[in-house]
Amino acid sequence: MTVLVVDMNWKKDSLAYTEFVSPIVAAVEPLVACAVRHYLELQPSEIDGYSHIILSGTPLKDFKFQKHLDRFQWIKTCTKPLLGICAGMQTITKVYSETLSACQQVGMTEITTTKENPLFSGAFQAYSLHSYSATPSPLFEVLAESKECIQAIKHRQKPLYGVLFHPEVRNPDILKRFVESGSGI
Amino acid sequence: MRLGVLFSGGKDSTLALHLAAEKETVACLITVVSKNKESFMFHTPNIDVSGLQAEALGLPLVRVETEGQKEEELADLECAIAEAKSRFGIEGVVTGAVESVYQASRVQRICNRLDLWQFNPLWKTDQKALLETLVAKKYQVIISGVFAYPLDEKWLGKQIDPVVIARLVELQGKYAISPSGEGGEIETTVLDAPLFRQKIEVTDAAVQWSGSSGVYVIKEARLVPK
Numbered sequence: 001m002t003v004l005v006v007d008m009n010w011k012k013d014s015l016a017y018t019e020f021v022s023p024i025v026a027a028v029e030p031l032v033a034c035a036v037r038h039y040l041e042l043q044p045s046e047i048d049g050y051s052h053i054i055l056s057g058t059p060l061k062d063f064k065f066q067k068h069l070d071r072f073q074w075i076k077t078c079t080k081p082l083l084g085i086c087a088g089m090q091t092i093t094k095v096y097s098e099t100l101s102a103c104q105q106v107g108m109t110e111i112t113t114t115k116e117n118p119l120f121s122g123a124f125q126a127y128s129l130h131s132y133s134a135t136p137s138p139l140f141e142v143l144a145e146s147k148e149c150i151q152a153i154k155h156r157q158k159p160l161y162g163v164l165f166h167p168e169v170r171n172p173d174i175l176k177r178f179v180e181s182g183s184g185i
Numbered sequence: 186m187r188l189g190v191l192f193s194g195g196k197d198s199t200l201a202l203h204l205a206a207e208k209e210t211v212a213c214l215i216t217v218v219s220k221n222k223e224s225f226m227f228h229t230p231n232i233d234v235s236g237l238q239a240e241a242l243g244l245p246l247v248r249v250e251t252e253g254q255k256e257e258e259l260a261d262l263e264c265a266i267a268e269a270k271s272r273f274g275i276e277g278v279v280t281g282a283v284e285s286v287y288q289a290s291r292v293q294r295i296c297n298r299l300d301l302w303q304f305n306p307l308w309k310t311d312q313k314a315l316l317e318t319l320v321a322k323k324y325q326v327i328i329s330g331v332f333a334y335p336l337d338e339k340w341l342g343k344q345i346d347p348v349v350i351a352r353l354v355e356l357q358g359k360y361a362i363s364p365s366g367e368g369g370e371i372e373t374t375v376l377d378a379p380l381f382r383q384k385i386e387v388t389d390a391a392v393q394w395s396g397s398s399g400v401y402v403i404k405e406a407r408l409v410p411k
Contacts, residue, residue, distance in 0.1 A: 015186075015208040015279075015304050023309035060293065061302045106297070107290035127286055129293065168309065169286065 002033040003179050004050035008057065008087045010064040012038040020056045024085070027172035028054070028179050039065060044074035052081045052179050055088025057166055060106070060129055062087070069094055081159040083178050086130050089153065089162030093134035103133035103149045111151050111165060117143045118181050119161065119174050120152075126165035133164060186302065187212040189247070189266065189275040191292065194235040196319055196326045196345070197281030197307055199375040202242075203322070204306040205279045206380060212273040213245045214238075215265050219253035231329050231374045231403045234385065241381040241408055245273065263295045270299060277302030283310055284367045312357075312364045316350045322379055330372035332398040333362055341392050341401035345373065374403065383408040 005024050009016045025034050035050065047053065058065065065087055075082065075095045084092045090100055105128035112123045120143075133149030136142070143161075144152035153162045159181065167174035190202045192214035205211055216235040239246035247269045251261035269275050278296050282289040282305045289305050296303040307315065319326055326345045331337070335356065343349055353364040353371075362370050377384035389405035 015205060015306055018306050019304060019308040026309065059302055060297060106293045108286055
């Protein structure tokens, strides 16, 4: 069992790697093996080799991933547990042909769970760093919201999750629960 | 990408500078000198040494002073970053933030207003590993301020080495002290680092102790060959 963390930053081995990718790896690696691939290098055929996939966030000014949505079309056919964080959730939304809306949040944010799920529950504080919120397609259900926008979504038929906040900063247990989900750990 | 580094002269901002220089172009340092010793945003002991450190690094320094009142010091920081952008053409700002959402989010908002990228290359780094990296990379870092029990005046001026790291980790277990000082328990001053072309020699210093905290004040220092 190996978790794939997809580096969503604007280039491979960027200055943002230690800020947006390493903390995810640090949270899940004590539980399971972890591999990292940059999205521009990842081939859809590689996905089968991993048990779970996590799409990382990016710096606030980094939108390059949105110009490469063709690199993420595999998400539509992926049946493995997948979690998109911030830029990752925005990517999932765009892959399913929905739009993003301007909504900037920087700092700790109150998140309220709106639907029971295996990753989190109740109200909690989480770190936000985003310029856009995402309104998902009807194929998704909303799991959590903040005062400003939708904060978490899940595909109705598949273990495909998106969170707009950054769980790796103050809520690493969410990442642990994600990799434990559907794995038998 | 041309970057400005928010530089206090302590271990975190110096290590962040090192990581930034490995990936992008560091165009200048930005130092905010706060008159408020309790500032949540800015490291205070020996901030004046930053001029010598900038010279040792061969980098220009944008230096501003602030009274250190909570939100006004952020306005002063914004002026300093704006000056760095206009004088040195920076496209982004680097900080040494490790855990502080308070610091990172405030700098992020300023950068956003100024249309600049923002990076925290030490974000969430394990604190013991961070200290060990400094030793492995041959940084010469002294403890220039202690602000939490049971740290006492004997710690002031001590160089961070494997023995000091082991002791700090032990105190973490007993007293919940952050080994790298993330909770403001210790402040540091860098006297030598891999990117320094010369190192800093302290020629006159004094310990100032008050109640349960103290600082190692560098009164005079100079650059000497490495």
